[in-house]
Amino acid sequence: MRHVRRRVLRTAATGGLLLLAAACDVAPEAEHPPVRVAQAPAVLPVPHGTGSKVPDDFNGDGHRDLILNDLAKTRAHTDDPGIGIVYGSPRGLVPGAHQLLAPRTHAARAGGELPALFEAEASCDLDGDGFTDLVVSTDPPYDGQGRPPVPLQLLFGSPSGLTGRGVQLTVPDRAREGNDWPDQPVCGDFDGDGRADLVLHATGGKLSYLRGPFTRAGAPRAAAAPIPSPGNLPTGPAADVDHDGYDDLLIRTAERSGTTALVLGGPGGPTRTGAVLPAGIDVALGRFGRGKALDAAVGTMGGTALRYDLPDAARATLDSPGSVLDAADFDGDGLSELVSSGSRLKLFRGGASGLSARETVTVAPVTHGTSRVVTAADFDGDGRADLVVRTYRDETQDTVTVYPGAREGLVARRPAVSFTTRAFLTAP
Numbered sequence: 283m284r285h286v287r288r289r290v291l292r293t294a295a296t297g298g299l300l301l302l303a304a305a306c307d308v309a310p311e312a313e314h315p316p317v318r319v320a321q322a323p324a325v326l327p328v329p330h331g332t333g334s335k336v337p338d339d340f341n342g343d344g345h346r347d348l349i350l351n352d353l354a355k356t357r358a359h360t361d362d363p364g365i366g367i368v369y370g371s372p373r374g375l376v377p378g379a380h381q382l383l384a385p386r387t388h389a390a391r392a393g394g395e396l397p398a399l400f401e402a403e404a405s406c407d408l409d410g411d412g413f414t415d416l417v418v419s420t421d422p423p424y425d426g427q428g429r430p431p432v433p434l435q436l437l438f439g440s441p442s443g444l445t446g447r448g449v450q451l452t453v454p455d456r457a458r459e460g461n462d463w464p465d466q467p468v469c470g471d472f473d474g475d476g477r478a479d480l481v482l483h484a485t486g487g488k489l490s491y492l493r494g495p496f497t498r499a500g501a502p503r504a505a506a507a508p509i510p511s512p513g514n515l516p517t518g519p520a521a522d523v524d525h526d527g528y529d530d531l532l533i534r535t536a537e538r539s540g541t542t543a544l545v546l547g548g549p550g551g552p553t554r555t556g557a558v559l560p561a562g563i564d565v566a567l568g569r570f571g572r573g574k575a576l577d578a579a580v581g582t583m584g585g586t587a588l589r590y591d592l593p594d595a596a597r598a599t600l601d602s603p604g605s606v607l608d609a610a611d612f613d614g615d616g617l618s619e620l621v622s623s624g625s626r627l628k629l630f631r632g633g634a635s636g637l638s639a640r641e642t643v644t645v646a647p648v649t650h651g652t653s654r655v656v657t658a659a660d661f662d663g664d665g666r667a668d669l670v671v672r673t674y675r676d677e678t679q680d681t682v683t684v685y686p687g688a689r690e691g692l693v694a695r696r697p698a699v700s701f702t703t704r705a706f707l708t709a710p
Contacts, residue, residue, distance in 0.1 A: 683700045
């Protein structure tokens with residue numbers, strides 16, 4: 283039988299399509315002309331690249347690509363169709379250059395079966411060839427007895443993008459602990475050798491630490507005994523918080539609302555506990571403007587706790603609740619803005635004195651539906667992050683909208699790109 287595992291989902295729930303309105307007379311600047319994209323754009327070939335160091339660049343052409351889980355379905359109450367990839371260009375995302383990663387075409391068999399679950403978990407260049415690779419969660423057969431199989435598969439990038447079938451990630455027995463699923467993967471260069479590593483959940487407050495690079499058969503370069511951890515849930519993305527050359531890791535103690543510890547990387551990997559952050563629903567790291575190191579925002583239903591200049595963590599509070607948080611530099615000034623999700627999305631500007639509630643951009647719902655922040659990242663290469671929001675009407679209808687970053691208004695008033703993931707189900 284298939285064993286269903288509990289999962290941690292990061293989603294930002296608001297309602298409906300979006301209208302951007304500025305607070306404090308800050309007018310969002312429409313620096314990019316809006317692009318109207320048909321509900322089913324013409325399918326375009328994936329551009330070929332030669333390799334790059336750009337994050338999430340699966341075809342190595344120097345332009346960031348977009349990962350989408352939970353695609354719209356042709357009929358309600360059917361299996362998830364798989365993972366969607368939208369490839370980038372010098373002008374940003376090109377919805378027509380998309381790819382569907384489905385179990386029947388891209389998954390490896392486990393126990394003679396193709397998985398039903400196929401969900402993107404983490405991305406980094408695991409084999410060091412200049413093409414980003416994707417870590418995918420699956421549901422291998424498991425009878426509930428003894429140590430479960432490894433549920434993670436690796437899809438390797440190439441000049442043509444993510445092609446071919448995945449391979450099962452190898453987690454050596456010496457790197458496992460107990461009978462929990464080895465999941466919750468986080469990518470990062472935790473030992474500072476310039477190569478991507480993976481950290482996974484293990485049993486009893488332990489982490490499985492797999493050192494890269496990884497072979498095309500899914501095996502790490504090295505893996506030792508599990509390392510102690512202050513919590514059970516490694517959380518990405520990793521970041522070099524204190525700028526010492528080692529990526530650092532957030533470890534949560536509970537799925538919903540619990541404390542989070544910053545675990546610092548070093549020559550032996552992520553083994554040193556730094557600041558312990560207050561209990562909250564979500565944590566975002568960014569350079570909000572009150573120190574040399576990165577800062578943390580912890581979202582709760584009653585407000586947002588701020589910890590500046592990690593790992594020392596000077597304390598402050600932002601008087602705005604936010605159950606889900608994201609951070610990115612939308613105006614290109616070198617400081618991060620905070621995206622707080624609640625009944626509506628709010629963008630708080632970073633500054634020399636830190637985040638301020640006085641100057642915000644509000645993303646307000648104007649129609650019925652449920653909207654979620656997919657990601658905030660620079661897709662058009664202008665040095666400013668773009669805000670990607672997805673609106674669900676039901677299981678079969680959705681809209682993905684990309685609002686470009688803007689120098690004065692943080693995000694443009696009108697979207698640059700809008701499309702539906704139903705297009706992924708249309709055969710080329």
